[in-house]
Amino acid sequence: EDKVVQSPLSLVVHEGDTVTLNCSYEVTNFRSLLWYKQEKKAPTFLFMLTSSGIEKKSGRLSSILDKKELFSILNITATQTGDSAIYLCAVGDYNQGGKLIFGQGTELSVKP
């Protein structure tokens, strides 16, 4: 059965810290890996990765995919209280017409 596992499940840091969130997957027909940030309700799109070893960056956030070892990491540098959210990792299955398989999420709390 396809699955996506994130770790840690929750994390508490202080402003200015750097955090690394992990996502490992076992998906038969891997197509892409996506990261979302979920505050309150709606997940908002952060990154989509399809190629191994190519880092995607957006401000203080960056992500990289390792297709050989079947994992991805999301890095957040110089964390701010506004980064507090649940970060979701999802994998797109090639044969499922765009279906995304989500991990359970990592709840990040950034303290002032």
Place this chain on the structure above:
Amino acid sequence: EAGVAQSPRYKIIEKRQSVAFWCNPISGHATLYWYQQILGQGPKLLIQFQNNGVVDDSQLPKDRFSAERLKGVDSTLKIQPAKLEDSAVYLCASSLVASSGGLTDTQYFGPGTRLTVL
């Protein structure tokens, strides 16, 4: 560009009652998804539409859940009758169908409907 719209934002019902949720995707997005997100878990796909046709409803509890997208634009998800375990946030998402005929994986989510079943 307007995002994915959903209503209502909150709904409280008693078990065995019926409830319906509405979703209007981003204009031009042919693919629409309904997800169920139980507290502490990631979203789980219930049903996926491509235009007005169902692509995947393998995880939809069809004895009580139904969904339609009659004109290939907005969609409704219904639960009848509701159970306590249906308490969750119901998220609607949409994605663009690439001109080559493939599907992009970037899904854009609506604000969700928080359902509480008492």
